[in-house]
Amino acid sequence: MDTFSVLISLFLGIGLAASAGFRVFLPLLALSIAGYYEYIPLTENWEWIGSLTAIITLAAATFLEIFGYYIPWFDNLLDTIALPLATVAGTIVIVATVADMDPVVTWALAIIAGGGTASAIKGNAAALRVGSTATTGGIANPLVTTVETGTATIMSVASIFIPIVAFIVVLLLFYGIFRFYKKLRKKPSPRP
Structure with missing residues (x-):
């Protein structure tokens, strides 16, 4: 595999990993469908993710996850268990898509990136959902859920079809997060 192909597969994986940060199972479902139709080559040990059984299982998990975020008290609880699951899903999508590299390098990239x-x-x-719950009593949480699900869907599709653009969007997301926290740190604390 040439360097360009490795970079494209890495951009694909990072885009899907970002999508997993919004919805854990949706990017895995997208990867599964793309693998099933052989649009994306999956690494040898991860070909099972492109099976019909995996598609059905991931579709059910995706539906339940999305529906769960619309339940007012359950959405915050779901975020608690989704953080470690998102980390695992983000790792999996890179391991499943980056081929022809030393396994140590692949796993290091998968875990870090x-x-x-x-x-x-x-x-x-x-944190956004907690802020939404605190400021609106949870009334705005369905809107937050819809935006997150839409972003996960767009990121998943973009990652599969135009991975370079998806990677640029991930960079922009991180830049936005950086700017937000930088702005928070500059705010003067209220004086008593």
Whole structure:
């Protein structure tokens, strides 16, 4: 595999990992469908993710996850268990798509780039939901859920069909997160 192909597969994986930060199972379902139709080559040990059984299982999990986020008290609980799951899903999507590399390098990239991207996005999305719950009493949470699901869908599709653009969007997301926290740190604390 040439360097360009490795970069494209890495961009694909990072885009799907970011998507996993918004919805854990949706990017796995997208990867499964793309693998089933042989649009994306899956690494040898991960070909099972492109099976019909995996598609059906991931479709059910995706539906339940999306529906669960619309239940007012359950959405915050779901965020608690989704953070470690998103990290695992982010790692999996890179391991499943990056081929012809030393396994040590692949797993290191998967854990750092995939798991790190997914957990950073999920952590910030969970903080947004907590803020929404605190400021609106949970009334705005369905809107937050819809935006997160839409973003996960767009990121998953973009990652599969135009991975370079998906990677650029991930960079922009991280830049936005960086700017937000930088702005928070500059705010003067209220004086008594």
